Amino acid sequence: MKYTRPLVLDESALTGVEEIDHQHQHLLNLINHTHLSLLKNGSPVNTRSLVRELLGYSIYHFNTEESLLKQYATTEEEKAEADKHISQHRLFSQRVVLLQEKLVRRQFIDTDELLSFLTGWINDHVLLTDKALAGLILDRQKSES
Amino acid sequence: MPIEGRPSPPPLRFTLVLIVSILIIAHLILEKALEVAFEQPPRVEKHQIQSARQLIGMVQQALSSDTAIAESPNAEQIIRMQGADSNVEFLALLNQRGEIVFSTKNTDKMQPANEVITDFDADAYQQAKSEQRMVIDKSPSGKSITLYAPLSPSGIANESKPGQSDVLYLNYDLVRAKRDALRENLALSNWLSQTAILILSAVLIIYLLNHWVAEPLRRIGKTVSRVAKGDIGVATGFQGSSELALLGMGVDSMSREIDASKSALVQANLELEKRVNERTEHLEREIRYRRNLERALRIHERQMQTVFNTVSEGIALWDAEGRLLYANPGFKKLLCMEQFGCSVGFGENSIKLVTEDGDPLSLAEFPITKTLSDLKAREGVIIGIEQPDSGQRWVTINVIPVTEVKGGAVTGIVSSVSDVTDLKYHENQLDQMAHFDALTGLPNRRLLHDRMQQLVENTRRKGRILAVCYLDLDGFKHINDTYGHKAGDGLLVEAASRFVNCVRAGDTVARLGGDEFVILLANIEDETECESILNRVLSSLSNPYTVAGNIESGITVSAGITLYPADNRDPDTLLRHADQAMYAAKRSGKNRYHWFDPNLEQRLLARNDSLNDIARALSQREFVLHYQPKIRCHDGAVVGAEALLRWQHPVLGTLPPAHFIPLVEEHDIALELGRYVIQEALVQARAWLQQGHFLSVGINIFARQLQQPNFAEELEHTLNQIKTGQRFSIDLEIVESAALEGIRDFPALVRRCEAMDVTFSLDDFGTGYSTLDHLRRIPAQSLKIDRSFVNDLLSNSEDRILIEATIGLGRAFGRKVIAEGVETEEQLRWLRAAGCDEMQGFLFARPMDSMAFLNWLQQYRPSTGWFDS
Ligand SMILES: [Fe+2]
Numbered sequence A: 001m002k003y004t005r006p007l008v009l010d011e012s013a014l015t016g017v018e019e020i021d022h023q024h025q026h027l028l029n030l031i032n033h034t035h036l037s038l039l040k041n042g043s044p045v046n047t048r049s050l051v052r053e054l055l056g057y058s059i060y061h062f063n064t065e066e067s068l069l070k071q072y073a074t075t076e077e078e079k080a081e082a083d084k085h086i087s088q089h090r091l092f093s094q095r096v097v098l099l100q101e102k103l104v105r106r107q108f109i110d111t112d113e114l115l116s117f118l119t120g121w122i123n124d125h126v127l128l129t130d131k132a133l134a135g136l137i138l139d140r141q142k143s144e145s
Numbered sequence B: 001m002p003i004e005g006r007p008s009p010p011p012l013r014f015t016l017v018l019i020v021s022i023l024i025i026a027h028l029i030l031e032k033a034l035e036v037a038f039e040q041p042p043r044v045e046k047h048q049i050q051s052a053r054q055l056i057g058m059v060q061q062a063l064s065s066d067t068a069i070a071e072s073p074n075a076e077q078i079i080r081m082q083g084a085d086s087n088v089e090f091l092a093l094l095n096q097r098g099e100i101v102f103s104t105k106n107t108d109k110m111q112p113a114n115e116v117i118t119d120f121d122a123d124a125y126q127q128a129k130s131e132q133r134m135v136i137d138k139s140p141s142g143k144s145i146t147l148y149a150p151l152s153p154s155g156i157a158n159e160s161k162p163g164q165s166d167v168l169y170l171n172y173d174l175v176r177a178k179r180d181a182l183r184e185n186l187a188l189s190n191w192l193s194q195t196a197i198l199i200l201s202a203v204l205i206i207y208l209l210n211h212w213v214a215e216p217l218r219r220i221g222k223t224v225s226r227v228a229k230g231d232i233g234v235a236t237g238f239q240g241s242s243e244l245a246l247l248g249m250g251v252d253s254m255s256r257e258i259d260a261s262k263s264a265l266v267q268a269n270l271e272l273e274k275r276v277n278e279r280t281e282h283l284e285r286e287i288r289y290r291r292n293l294e295r296a297l298r299i300h301e302r303q304m305q306t307v308f309n310t311v312s313e314g315i316a317l318w319d320a321e322g323r324l325l326y327a328n329p330g331f332k333k334l335l336c337m338e339q340f341g342c343s344v345g346f347g348e349n350s351i352k353l354v355t356e357d358g359d360p361l362s363l364a365e366f367p368i369t370k371t372l373s374d375l376k377a378r379e380g381v382i383i384g385i386e387q388p389d390s391g392q393r394w395v396t397i398n399v400i401p402v403t404e405v406k407g408g409a410v411t412g413i414v415s416s417v418s419d420v421t422d423l424k425y426h427e428n429q430l431d432q433m434a435h436f437d438a439l440t441g442l443p444n445r446r447l448l449h450d451r452m453q454q455l456v457e458n459t460r461r462k463g464r465i466l467a468v469c470y471l472d473l474d475g476f477k478h479i480n481d482t483y484g485h486k487a488g489d490g491l492l493v494e495a496a497s498r499f500v501n502c503v504r505a506g507d508t509v510a511r512l513g514g515d516e517f518v519i520l521l522a523n524i525e526d527e528t529e530c531e532s533i534l535n536r537v538l539s540s541l542s543n544p545y546t547v548a549g550n551i552e553s554g555i556t557v558s559a560g561i562t563l564y565p566a567d568n569r570d571p572d573t574l575l576r577h578a579d580q581a582m583y584a585a586k587r588s589g590k591n592r593y594h595w596f597d598p599n600l601e602q603r604l605l606a607r608n609d610s611l612n613d614i615a616r617a618l619s620q621r622e623f624v625l626h627y628q629p630k631i632r633c634h635d636g637a638v639v640g641a642e643a644l645l646r647w648q649h650p651v652l653g654t655l656p657p658a659h660f661i662p663l664v665e666e667h668d669i670a671l672e673l674g675r676y677v678i679q680e681a682l683v684q685a686r687a688w689l690q691q692g693h694f695l696s697v698g699i700n701i702f703a704r705q706l707q708q709p710n711f712a713e714e715l716e717h718t719l720n721q722i723k724t725g726q727r728f729s730i731d732l733e734i735v736e737s738a739a740l741e742g743i744r745d746f747p748a749l750v751r752r753c754e755a756m757d758v759t760f761s762l763d764d765f766g767t768g769y770s771t772l773d774h775l776r777r778i779p780a781q782s783l784k785i786d787r788s789f790v791n792d793l794l795s796n797s798e799d800r801i802l803i804e805a806t807i808g809l810g811r812a813f814g815r816k817v818i819a820e821g822v823e824t825e826e827q828l829r830w831l832r833a834a835g836c837d838e839m840q841g842f843l844f845a846r847p848m849d850s851m852a853f854l855n856w857l858q859q860y861r862p863s864t865g866w867f868d869s
């Protein structure tokens, strides 16, 4: 079994919006656990429940973020950015749904490919897209107060 | 003050006249006195006559020895010689005839005397010749006498020859003689009297000059000099019109003037002096006061100086610009200023400053330095000063800006420093006591907390894992109760040492109290490493103990672990989580460890939120059903539709169930959602029926819905509400058939539902648990072939085999086979050829909302090319 270091939300990945950072931490934990469970070839039930958890939680998280996007993205430019952001969310949840279906159907899962997608996605998305969102939120909140 | 009664000097001309007069008078007196002496000086005349007689006698005597007088040269000489006498006016030898034989004057030789001599007294001549005696004849003026003396060859003879003799004639000048006499006889007295007169007159003149001229002048001089010297009221007192009086009076008036101005001056001076005195007195008083004050200040300063010099506290004063004004020895010593010169004075290389917590402190952060720049008070700042030779000292520093008035500008800064090293040492000791457990010597809760804080920080920075293990002894209470606290303490000490022996160097074992311990494993690689250490701990702790001489083997330990940063929380929360996990371990049978699930909380949070969201969505009717038609394979007729749940999410858009069902699957709201779906689907089916479309509606249900004991009753109830008298059929599609095994009497349920025209289909056939045995035991009416098999059936022979097998099974067991995800004509043809009963897929239609579905339905004609044979 190859152990890869767990993903850690370091300082640079903090967006500054506490709620989002908390959710990211949890999302990361879930990815780490899914990762571990797939690597360990753990019980399918356990893995499936983990993936279900991951899916459910990412939906929950995307809900949080997209609500904020709707609230704060006002200009056309911002709305276009928000659409891009949302489509990234959809891509992620589709991949997780697919994983879920594969698990249900006991189909082959390319673990390495999946994991590189998940970790790559969360890194890119959190560091770039979510930080941009957080920047927008903090900016608006500041100007409101 | 003018002196009265001074005799005024007479005028000078008077004096001069007087002096001249005196001189004249003196002269006159002298002259008179001489005259008196010549004119009637009987004594002097007698004496002169005597002199004349003597002269005659002497001549008589000289001539008498000479017999022949007339021829004798001798006689002539003698007579002539007598003429030298100035008194002798005329001496002549007269012969018996009265002729001048010889005389003092040569010319008269042999001349008759009466012719030559004017006052010749022939009588007297005769008398003398005759009487042979000397006749003296005095001139009436008294100025001369004439002597007639007979001359005989000898005196005796003369007597013998009377009348026959020569006669000597002598005219004797009396005045000259008198004068001479006076000169000769009275010379001394005459000089004395003259001298006396002269002296007298001189004295008189001197006196007069002195009294009338010199004295007043002196007086004036004196007065002037006294005035000059500044004497007051000096005056000559002179009156009158004489020059000296005028001078005196001038001097007097000048003196008065001077006096007057002087007295004015004096008055002014006095006034001034008075004022000066007053002022001086005032000044003196003030000076005295000042001196006293200064003295008091000096004393005070000395006292303060002494205090400052002797106290061990350091005191320093600075001006507002930060210049050091004063620092007492204590200050210099405490801040090591001696070694490093003035200023705040640390050689930063030799002196190390640390904060109370031991962090390095730069000179710029030193409280005094800071206050010098920002003028803010700092009190009780504790600083450590480390010197290479004298070690570390702790000082507490107060820095207070001083203002002259409250709230005014800062005029200076007072800083005090005191050595609190001893205090700090004691504090450290107390700290030690406060940080370590007295019984086991292990760190206590407080120190543990600090360590955790550091480790969490380190771990986060290094990207490592920190395991926090909470341990609790099992069966310890029994030991305490049986053997007492002392024995219990002994066991705790033993357990503590076993803990320490099991962990790696650098790991922390702490005692929280009672039989609770915490182990911190820093820098672990993964959970496995943590587990191996904990297994060691568990096995070591479960070895028997010797308690009060007895072997006790029932002691074990239960542990709960949480891992940072997966559990990305603060130390207190980490401990609480490990504690929770430890309780789980206790509950599951002790002598084991349990992992804390960091996702639990967040999951609950997410779930809670999602549940609320779904509840809201239900009430807002955000859930809608979309329908996908089912096509009968042999003729292409629409025989039914699968109802697919969609969430018209206000934020996320339209969500398929796979995206939200997992959130709520385990919760009761899933059942409610299920009921809602059934309700909606039935209502739709009835609507279609009323519009003339008899369609079986397929409804996806969760295994949990079926697991509800009253599922059938509920369904029946719903159907009764909806039913219009016409029959319509429902197909319940079960996604996770594995879950059906948990249902107690599923066949009974199926039979009961069949009576209500409700059938079942297995949605995931060919995957997972849907084995042959499974198929045999579950009496579902239909089998659905997953779209993943249909997708690949043309390329993947395995998929084709699986589909063919499923169709074969369906035939064998009398089950309908339905293929999902049909997208191409080829797939359709193949499935028809294989004997599939029904199909659904994009080839015919996507899932549509009810309105769209109805439209589609009304326009649908089976494609002739597909279903012709
Ligand atoms: Fe995002």
Ligand SMILES: [Fe+2]
Binding pocket: A024, A061, A065, A126, A130
């Ligand atoms: Fe995000």
